[in-house]
Amino acid sequence: MQHQSAAAGRTGRLDVFDIARGLALLAMAVYHLAWDLSWFSLVDWQVAKDPGWRGFAISIAASFLFLVGVSLALAHQDGIRWRAASMRIGRIALAASAISLGTFFALGDEFVRFGILHSIAVGSLVALPFVLAPVWATLAAALAVFVLPRVVAVSFPGDEWAMWTGLTQDPPLSVDYVPLFPWLAAILAGIAAVRLLRGKAPWTLLARIRASGRFTRVMALAGRHSMLVYLLHQPILFGSVWALVTLGLVPDGTDRAFLEQCTASCSIARDGPTCERICSCTLETMRGDGAWERLLDAPQDPALNATLNERYAACFETLPPDGPAN
Template sequence: MQKLSNIHISAPSQRSVFVDVLRGIAIILMIIFHFAYDLTVFAYANYNTNTDLEWRIFRALIVSCFLLAVGMSSFLAYAGGVNIRKLLLGFSKLLIVALLISLSSYFMYPKHWVYFGIIHFIALALPFSILFLGRPVLSVFIAVMMLVGYFCDWLSMQVIWQWSVVHLGIPKHTVDLVSFTPWFALVLLGTVVMHFKLVPELSLNDVTRKIAFLGRHSLLIYVIHQPLLFAGFYLVEILK
């Protein structure tokens, strides 16, 4: 675990164009995914984004990009020392957004509300990832064990999930769920990639600059994109 002596107020870290672009790509793909979902909600299409294999793979790609970026960003921000105020500020913003998502989803989908979606996961994964910075071998080992255990059904969350459904009143089916296993493995691998400097250098051009801009404002875009999409669909319905 990270020593307390390493926890101090550190200087602002340098941004990575690659990480911003990766997060920006994830945002673009996410908007496409939710646009397809909304097409079904408003009866313009009949996509089943929860069960159709192609949509499940597409969602897994989006989540993987986001979580790799979380691990990479964690390394950039905290590998040289943990800025407590910055960490608490980032965690607080994520927590507030997560609570807003849960609250709004409860009113929209009371039987399928979001209790642990991607933002909830990132809020939890961020402080946990700091414990593994500077420990790439341990991170790779845990990540591999998580992935192998998940796909071999050794690390099933079924018992905990069933208990939560019965005793905590969470819905059995939710519109967004990102379980700690195996997804934390992607965060760990993101820190490893940055530790060994395996990230290619990207230069800013007209395309990468625009994508990186989206990546730098990914949380805000995540919050507002669905209300804007819904407003657009409602406007189309009114103008029919």
């Protein structure tokens, strides 16, 4: 135990923070799996909009950024090591650029412009001087950063370039948006927490926590290689769900989602059973010449959406209320 404590003191690394980072990665994987299942319409969870899911996502991002602040305070407790810091920030910035590029090709205009990795890279650079600043100054800066976007929201022509600040009124749509303000506050809070607790009784208790069990060892290992885990987990999860759907190993939820939405819209003018037949007729005719598959590949295509409306109108006119399907 003494040998472990001495090693931790020399390196500034404690098992408890690696475990915490691993748990944050596990929570992120759960969230992304739920998002993937929703994206493929395998579940009806509103992951992107539901307040519960949004709160879950916010807590995950906040925990990651808080731990970034903890790591900065531990790594530079004896003075800022600029070379090591610049290399680490450079690697994160490179990974962030790869995420932006990959999501641009995968998601189009909703690509990640300034996500969690972007925020970690820029936030680490901005927060670095605070590892040696007075704690009161760090806490005051964290409060200011947290409050500022709630009182400042600017809008001007071409303001898209400033969306990374979090101070623009209408940032572009993105599947992952973690701007510097207010999220830098979490990094600063992590720095302040280390500065306040180090050398005190709570810190001693945290230092005694060891990754001794199988689960905690796995979490600590993931936490020590968090960048690799972060970059790989979503492609693996998304690819696995895509493969299951493509191979027909799970029911295709897109049909069910379309029929539910179509029936709900149709029911304004006709009764439910008739609408179910009309929507089933629409789906079958779209499938008949491959238009449905093309629409799934290009859901925003105006011509394909016009075809869908034409097929729906034809089925609507052909099927009488409460009559048999043609």
